Amino acid sequence: MVYSLTANETLTKLDFPVTLTFCRKIEVFCMVRVQLAELLQFTEACLTQAGASAEVAKAMAHSLVQGDLLGFRTHGVRRLPYNVKQLQAGRMKGSGEPQILRRRAAIETWDAESLSGLYVAPLAVQRAMSMARTAGTGTVVVKRCEHVASLAAYLQQATDQGLLITMMAATPAQASVAPHGARSPVFSPNPYGMGVPTRGAPILLDMSFSMTAAGKVRQAYDRNERLPWPAIVSGSGEITDNPADYIDGNGAILPLGGADLGYKGYGLCLMSEIFTLGLSNYGRLQGAHDGEMNTLYVQVTDPEAFGTRDDFLAVTDDLLNRCRKAAAIDPSEPVRIPGERALALAEEQQRTGVLLDELTWPRLQHLAKKLGMEIPTV
Amino acid sequence: MVYSLTANETLTKLDFPVTLTFCRKIEVFCMVRVQLAELLQFTEACLTQAGASAEVAKAMAHSLVQGDLLGFRTHGVRRLPYNVKQLQAGRMKGSGEPQILRRRAAIETWDAESLSGLYVAPLAVQRAMSMARTAGTGTVVVKRCEHVASLAAYLQQATDQGLLITMMAATPAQASVAPHGARSPVFSPNPYGMGVPTRGAPILLDMSFSMTAAGKVRQAYDRNERLPWPAIVSGSGEITDNPADYIDGNGAILPLGGADLGYKGYGLCLMSEIFTLGLSNYGRLQGAHDGEMNTLYVQVTDPEAFGTRDDFLAVTDDLLNRCRKAAAIDPSEPVRIPGERALALAEEQQRTGVLLDELTWPRLQHLAKKLGMEIPTV
Incomplete structure (x- = not known):
């Protein structure tokens, strides 16, 4: 939510009043909270209206919102307008099943044929779990699924059943x-996800x-901020914390390890x-012009195949x-x-509402208007 | 090889003469070269004399020397005296087979019962390859094998057959x-190894x-040098490049990513x-007092199960x-x-002899003397 204040005006809509005294004009960006059920319903409705089947829309909404719940705000409902656009343009299939190309006792290869990764990933996890239960491990590789958003959203499906998962x-x-x-x-900016069952979380x-x-x-870049550490190599070879060197320039993101140990991240x-x-x-060679189309790798391992669950x-x-x-190092940390932090945040947001920031909320408002949908209350 | 020179003496045994003029006394440390076949034979003979069976000694010698060939000198024959000592003390078994504890279509769990990892690792890779050929992937987890040395030594066993391997x-x-x-x-200082077949190396x-x-x-530490970058956290929480903070102090090695991004390495x-x-x-809980006893994880993946070999x-x-x-960034690099560099080094050393440095060669000389063995010629 963005509030505009001019001199001496007091903003009373926050938990604490804000009065502008020392400058002429300020914009206050605030996160808004939307109740979980309302956000899910809105997300699902937008996707259905854009052409997704009820089943596909429900799974996609769950995957996106799960990203927000765990705090992955760059990969939550901020990506809803993109998904709506892809469905409307026919670049993302709104219904159907992935094709199984190959199958062995412990592996399958799927072609999602441009179904959403938000819908296909939970299916792939399910199938990998089922193979792991019999063969010890189960691996599903899915090509040509539309952007999967945050891998964290899919891990608990396996850990809830006592299974190890990497994605x-x-x-x-x-x-x-x-x-x-x-x-x-x-x-590409390749994510790695891992979920491990424990006796606790x-x-x-x-x-x-x-x-x-x-x-x-x-x-x-959108917030006009520097990065918290030098993570970019500019087009001329300098190591920098300026996002513009990557977004506007010809630079690149450095692999994990940076200047000294980058061979490990590489x-x-x-x-x-x-x-x-x-x-x-x-x-x-095959997908250089396929936008945000992903390949997804899911491997589930059953600890009970290797030893005892208790041990x-x-x-x-x-x-x-x-x-x-x-x-x-710092006794206060x-x-x-x-x-740990993601799960605490999810628990809190489930109770009090999902936080949407200033880069997300205006996009949802704009989307609701365009689709003629009612925006959730905040 | 260590040469001691006093003032004005000339050392003529190197490729270039060295004369001492500006100081009283100097020690010149030089790598020595030992022919591959001789080094293998010597290593095997030492292990046999210490109690290993012919089969076990042959495999162990191959694994150690392979580490040196690829340039992993801290994990090559420098570790031979340790292996001899463990065999002699009866802490490492010199013959026998690992026990298979669990088996599914795509996994096995083994107990090596203190056989050497140098001997067991190639067996585990072989078994994982065989499972991968039928199930798509094959995973072998081996507990209680004595120190495996360098994981790089085992990767080509799989890549030579067109298979992907992680260890x-x-x-x-x-x-x-x-x-x-x-x-x-x-x-523990956990290594990660990966081998990928390509059309070339x-x-x-x-x-x-x-x-x-x-x-x-x-x-x-042994060379009285600093580390090339700050990789240690001292017992009092400082980030340092001093190996003594780890070896003598109560410090620790930092996880990959360092002060900012260490959560990734963690x-x-x-x-x-x-x-x-x-x-x-x-x-x-089980192995806190087991010295250098390892658990080894081997996973082999058959690309032909997932798609075509050509693609x-x-x-x-x-x-x-x-x-x-x-x-x-630097056009000269x-x-x-x-x-790439490891394979070039291996090729060169196969032709011209295996390089042994000043921390390794004296230990082999000492070992040969103790066992009454003939040391390889240099």
Whole structure:
């Protein structure tokens, strides 16, 4: 929500009053809260109106909103207008099933034929889980699904059933991340997700193999901010924290490890694209002009196939306890378990409403107007 | 080889003469070259004499020397005296087979019962390859194998047959790497290896998920050098490049990503230990006092199960060509493919002899003397 104040005016709509005294004009950007059920309903309705079947729209809405719940705001309902546009333009299929191209005891290859990744990813996780239960591991590689948004949104489907999951995604038409030692990009901003069941809350990891994610560079650019650390190599080879060097210039995002250890992030980027684009036979030779079309790699592992459930959980919980008890560099910031903050945020937002920021809310308002839909109350 | 010179003496045994003029005494450390066949024979003979069967000694010698060939000198024959000592003390079994604890279509869990990882790893790779050929992927988790040395040594076994391989290892009795935000260690220095078949040379990756490997910190310490970048957090929480803060102090190695992005390396360390120690049910609860005993995770993936061999190779080669052609920050250092330098070094050393440095050669001389063996000629 954006409020405009002029001199001496008092804004009373916030939790605390704001009066403008020292300057002429200010804009106050505030997050708005929308009740979860309302946001889901709105998202689903927009997708249905744009041409998705009821089943597809429901799954897509769930995947997007789950991203917001866990705090991945660059990959939540901010991407709803994009999905509506793709459906309306016929570039994304609104109904149907992915085609199974290959099948073995522990693997399947699918062609999503431009169905949304938001719809196909939960199906792939389900299938990988089922294979893992019998073969020990189950792997599904899905090519040509529209953008999957945040991998974190899909992990609990497996961890809730006591299963380990890893996920990767790549976009053959995108080049954002440079190989180590280069100043021009080759890799798409490949995310890596992992979910681990424990006796308590699951471990949820969703990260990129680069110094930052492309969505965060775009966000810093839109907000006219610098990045929190040098994550960009400019077109002329300088290491910089200026998002414009990437968005406007010919620069690239650095691989994880930066100037010294970037060969590690580079190696992990190669790994990601080989297991996604390579295995699915859908690389830049095939998909260089396919916009945000993804290949998705899902692998589920059943700890009970390898040993006992109790011992797996005991070893994992012991490891997490050692992390929690490690001496903190800053005593006011104890070591956190990946996913801890995301799950607390999800719990809070489920109760009090989903937070939408100043880059998301106006886009939803605009979308509602265009589609003639009623916008959720805030 | 160490040569001692006093004032005005000339050393003529090198490729170029060295005369000491400006100081009283100097020690010149030189690498020595040993012919590959001789080094293999010597290594095998030492292991046999220490109690290994002919079959076990042959495999162990091959694994160690392969590390040296690829340039992983901290994990090559420098570790031979350790292996001899473990065999002699009866802490490492010199013959026998690993026990198969669990089996499904795509996975097996083994207990190596303190056989050497140098011997068991190639067996695990072989078994994983065989499962991958039928099920699409094959995973073998091996607990309680003695130290596997360098993962790079095992990758070509799979890539030579057109198969993708990933490997991880962990050591439950070791704590070297800190979680993000901590100044005390939790994780063992977990290596990650990947091998990818291509139409040319394979991609070979062998890296840690930390800012440096423990072996490199030890080497810098032994050489009285600083680390090339700040990779250590001291016991009092300072970020430092001093190996003594780790070896003598109460410090820890930082996870990959360092002060800003260490949560990524931390997440990858968790991943590694969950897939090794967790799946094998052999964590710090079980193996905290087991010295250098490892759990090994091997996963082989058959690209032909997912798609066609030609398309997989075309996509992968296209990706590598894009990396090679990326604009280099320093034009004199074009982008390299992981493994490129290691394979060139191996080829050269196969022809001209294996290089052994000043931390390795004296140990082999000492070992030969102790065992009454003839040392290879240099």
